[in-house]
Amino acid sequence: MAFSSPADHSLFISDIHLCEQRPDISQAFVEFCTRQATKASHLYILGDLCDAWLGDDDNSPLAELLQQQLLMLSKGGVKVFIMVGNRDFLMGNEFSKACNCELLPDPSVIKLYDQSILLMHGDSMCTADKEYMSFRKIIRDPAMQQTLLNKPLSERRAIATMLREKSRSANATKAEDIMDVTASEVTKAFDQHGVDVLIHGHTHRPAVHHIQSTDEIKLKRYVLGDWDSKGWYIKAQQNQISLHSFEF
Ligand code: MN
Numbered sequence: 001m002a003f004s005s006p007a008d009h010s011l012f013i014s015d016i017h018l019c020e021q022r023p024d025i026s027q028a029f030v031e032f033c034t035r036q037a038t039k040a041s042h043l044y045i046l047g048d049l050c051d052a053w054l055g056d057d058d059n060s061p062l063a064e065l066l067q068q069q070l071l072m073l074s075k076g077g078v079k080v081f082i083m084v085g086n087r088d089f090l091m092g093n094e095f096s097k098a099c100n101c102e103l104l105p106d107p108s109v110i111k112l113y114d115q116s117i118l119l120m121h122g123d124s125m126c127t128a129d130k131e132y133m134s135f136r137k138i139i140r141d142p143a144m145q146q147t148l149l150n151k152p153l154s155e156r157r158a159i160a161t162m163l164r165e166k167s168r169s170a171n172a173t174k175a176e177d178i179m180d181v182t183a184s185e186v187t188k189a190f191d192q193h194g195v196d197v198l199i200h201g202h203t204h205r206p207a208v209h210h211i212q213s214t215d216e217i218k219l220k221r222y223v224l225g226d227w228d229s230k231g232w233y234i235k236a237q238q239n240q241i242s243l244h245s246f247e248f
Contacts, residue, residue, distance in 0.1 A: 007237075008041050008113075008237065008238070009039075009040055009041065009235055009236060009237040010040055010041060010042035010043070010044065010112055010235070010236045010237075011036065011037055011040045011042070011043050011044070011233050011234070011235055011236075012043075012044045012046060012119075012199055012222075012224060012233060012234040012235075012236070013032070013043070013044075013045055013046070013049075013224065013227075013231075013232070013233045013234075014045065014046035014047050014048060014049075014085070014121065014122075014200070014201025014202070014224040014226075015047070015048045015085070015201045015202065015204060015224065015225070015226035015227065015232075016029055016045075016048070016049050016050070016226075016227045016231075017048055017050070017051040017087065017226060017227060017228075018049060018050045018051060018062055018066065019050070019051035019052070019062070020060070020061075020062055024248065025227050025228075025248075026062065026065060027248070028227060028231050028248035029069065029227070029231075030065070030069060031248070032231060032233070033069045033070075033072065033073060034072075036233070037073055037078060038072075038073065038076050038078060040078055041077075041078065041079065042078065042079045042080075042081065042112075043073060043078055043079070043080045043081070044081045044083070044104070044110075044119060044199075045080070045081065045082045045083065046083050046085070046119055046120070046121055046122075046199065046200060046201050046224065047083050047084055047085025047086070047087075047088070047106070047121030047122070047123075047201055047202065048085030048086065048087045048088060048121070048201065048202065048226075049066070049082065049085075049088055049091075050062070050066070050087060050088040050091070051087055051088075051164070052087055052088065052160040052163075052164060053084075053087070053088035053089070053090045053091045054090065054153060054156040054157055054160060055090050055092075055148075055149050055153070055156060056090075056091065056092050056093075056094035056095040056098075057094075057153065058153065063095075066099075067095070067098055067099050070099035070100070070101055071098075071099050071100060074099065074100035074101065075100070079102070080099070080100070080101040080102070081101065081102050081103075081104045082096055082101050082102070082103055082104065083103075083104040083105070083106050083108065083119060083120075083121055084103075084106070084121070085121040085123065085201070085202060086121070086123045086136065086139070086202070089139050089140065089145070090145060090148065090149065091103075104119065106119075106120055106121050106124065107119065107120045107124075107189065107193065108120075109193050109195060112236055113236065113237065113238045113239070114238075115196075115197060116193075116194070116195045116196075116197070117195065117197045117198070117199060117236070118189060118190070118193045118195045118197065118198045118199070119198075119199055119200070120189065120198065120199075120200040121200060121201060121202050122181060122200035122201050122202030122203055122223070123136060123202045124136070124185075125181040125182060125185035125186060125189065125200075126178075126179060126180065126181055126182065126185075126202070126203070127182045127185055128177070128178040128180075128182050129174065129178045129179060131170065132170075179203065180203050180205060181200075181203060186198070186211070186221060187211075190211075190213070190219050196217065196218070196219050196220065197219075197220050197221075197222070197241065198219070198220070198221045198222070199221075199222045199223075199224070199234060199241075200221075200222075200223060200224070201223065201224040201225075201226070203223060204225060204226040205223055205225075206223055206224060206225030206232050206243060206245070207222075207223050207243075208220065208221075208222055208223075208243055209221040209222075209223070220241070222234055222241060222243055223243075224243070225245060227248075229247075229248075230245045230246065230247055230248070231245065231246050231247075231248055232244070232245050
């Protein structure tokens with residue numbers, strides 16, 4: 001029988017950037033799953049869960065750890081959804097099936113506690129960064145993704161390292177504001193999907209933005225933070241959505 005209680009809630013995370021170089025982040029993620037996510041009814045992962053994802057055939061210790069955690073949640077009755085980001089765009093059906101999770105397209109509108117919520121990774125709204133937008137077009141092309149997946153794992157690993165270096169050096173010289181969302185793109189997203197609430201990550205600028213649209217309509221944009229020295233999550237329950245951080 002389906003029922004809901006006041007304690008029912010859903011959690012949202014993004015930009016964990018799990019990688020072998022940061023065992024402290026992996027540890028924080030495991031703790032978050034075991035202590036917090038197990039109590040939620042739904043967990044929405046909004047992109048860049050991993051700093052890189054070489055393909056669902058990757059059998060690295062990190063990929064195994066991730067699968068183990070997500071399976072633990074789904075077996076415990078938590079419904080887990082995964083949206084990919086610009087780092088883990090090669091995460092696909094095979095992995096989500098193995099973890100008993102559901103892949104979510106970007107963008108997606110979900111209905112939660114009588115409210116429609118728009119979910120995005122966030123990078124599609126960063127249109128001022130022209131260089132990044134053309135790169136995004138390439139990596140989001142299914143044919144290009146298949147070409148990548150056909151390469152041996154070792155070659156994909158080398159490409160991922162190269163891309164990461166390239167992104168790091170390019171971002172170091174970019175003006176702060178071009179790496180944030182473009183205001184008009186945010187408005188467009190609200191209009192297109194007819195929602196009052198948007199949750200996304202990617203920009204690493206955790207905040208709750210209140211946007212006055214008309215006298216009656218107030219739009220809210222919740223931005224998740226990346227897990228670096230702190231972890232971030234959003235909790236949604238009946239009549240309340242809140243942004244939280246914790247030390248690790
Ligand atoms: Mn991202």
